[in-house]
Amino acid sequence: MDNNQIGYITGGSLKEGFIARLTVPPETVQEGSFVVVENGPRVFYGLVTNIKLCASDPAFTNSFTMARFPASIREQLAGRTLYTEVEIMPALMQNIGYSPESPEYDPFDAGVDPNPLPVKMVPPHHSPLRSAEACDVANIFGSPNDPKHFEIGSTREQGHPVAINMEKFVERSSGIFGSTGTGKSYLTRMILAGLIRSKLASALIFDMHNEYAFSTASVDSGSGGKQVPGLKQKLPDRVKVCALGRGNRINGMQPDFDLMIEYSDVTPADVQMLTRELNLRETTATTLFALERSFKEKWLRTFMEMKPGSEFGTVEEWADANNINVAAAESLQSKLNRLYHSDYMIEKTPHNVVSQIINALENGISVILSFGKYQTDLDYLLVANILTRKVRAEWERRSEEYFSGKGFSKPTPLVVAIEEAHKLLNREMASQTAFSLIAREMRKYSVTLLVIDQRPSQIDDEIMSQLGTRVSGWLGDELDIAAVLSGLSGRDSLRGMLSRLQPKQEVLLLGYGVPMPLPIRSRLYDIEFWNRLLKNDKKILDIPENIPDEEDDWMTN
């Protein structure tokens, strides 16, 4: 028997998965274990989805019955009549050819598959089952040493490194999910660091809580509030930080530029998106579009400068002239005051910061938009939507130019990372925001979303179904679990796996960007993470040897 063997196949089907009997103690295998079934030159890769204690007869499970026998007989009897069965969800298979030691080895075997394929057959009875080894993991998920791959964690039992293919990750929109406190933000930081390092795409990160750019104090219990470094500090040449509003510092640090929003940047659709935040009525849409019709892009400024009363240039006069209910118009003006008087709203910006952001992104520099003191949903929704709309339009234009032969090169792939994504992509707002279009249609223009959220069930179903790669930590709510698994095969098997992840550090990889689902132990966001990432970086990018390490021992997750 192979030393690594943990069992053998006893039954199963393509529809219901394989069944294997374990030859090792039941606690050796966990739900979600990555296992390999071997059958000559062909191997099947799968996940353990259920572990069942079985007995050849119920009488042997009775401890009183067993207690009647001497210990030597009892142990022997238990070994023969009590056993563990595992259910395996087959994911991939591959003809890897016979090993060179085998008499059937053929170096020119034409049947060898260069890549794993979906499972289309079942292994015969008694095919040996073993835990996946590092080479199996690397064969399926790719080598962590490959610059296009990012080591996101390791298998839970054996600790073999698991990498994700960043090229595939950015090809379609992706999502990072998990209940609060499951380490989503740290995981996102690591993935973004890997993405930025890979140079496969630039990222526009909407950092609502000022976590990604500069050091923040860890909120984890037991961490003592130690400082956790941000992306700007560790990747200064590849990250620009933009702060909302003029002269604001982010976590005490100076941003690269300030973002101000011009009144003319705000469209009626932007305001409609804020219906809940501004407590707008259903009739608002009519008023807003009448305003736009009257004043074009200057509608907001003009409307907000209108005086009360009934003379020329007042709200009443304008409303009457445009068949708009006066009370509705006056109410809207009052409600828009909050938006209009925000510090970051301005008539005309001295510098075209949006252009600077676009240029940076186009040049492979990632941009983190930190919201600083502007922490309300209104600020987040409005600014994120406006900026994304402009960036998206630019990418669309450049892509069209490229496709029509006018542009020199295809635009740099762009990933727009949004936290609290359900605020922008919920069912009521999904059709109104710039993000939903990205999720649905922007893949061809090289713009994708990285959705980060703790309530995936609140996100529009269509958008969820468009997400390619999904990385999910523990989720308690059944609806959230169902949302994360929407559109994926093997949902029933994966549902339990997702709900039984450890609350910290364990995540389930799913979807387009990974060859097969796999629960993993995610890496720690610690000094070791950065040292390894930047060490690899130096080989590729010639980054100086003396990486600043002002914080020590801020390991957290």
Add this chain to the structure above:
Amino acid sequence: MEEKISYIGRMLSANSRECVISSLTPQQSIPAFGSMLRIPTGSGQPEIYGVVTDITLEEDGFLRQIASSAGISEEVIRDAQENRNVPIIIRMAFIGYMEEDRVLHLLPPRPPVTLTEIYPCTPGEICGFTRKLGYLRLLMNISNLPAGELLAIHLRNTARAHVQLGDNDWAQRAVAEVMDLYADAPNALIAVLGAIGDADIFE
């Protein structure tokens, strides 16, 4: 001087599964229940192996008189027990045979001829025949007998022979074989293991 005989009796009758032996030995020396016997048939015929499955001490008229009389001295009783050759009938179930130095755990092709001498097995013969465990299948299928009792005492005796010749694991293997043979009969297995447990075969 009385000639020492090594055989324990002669076969009276037989069929393909078992035979009946009339024992010559005194009551104290009769082979134990579950012990192994062999029937060397000679002239190219296979040597048949079996296990004692039943022992009957028959009475004669004199014993009946002693038993039913009052006031018989201890000396007379002991004399009857030790010196009197009462008819002893031993039933032996076949568990295999040896043909051209090859052990076959199968029923013999034909029964031995009547009045053939029956011998007790030596530890070496026991170990040689029971090295493989297929014969346990025949043992557990003997009808009209508490299989657990027979298996338990047989395993105990045989394990001792193996330990004597240096094989300490035989008992473990034999119990495992019993478990496999009773895989489809959990209640019977529990009863058999109960008897084996009582026999202290791993002591």
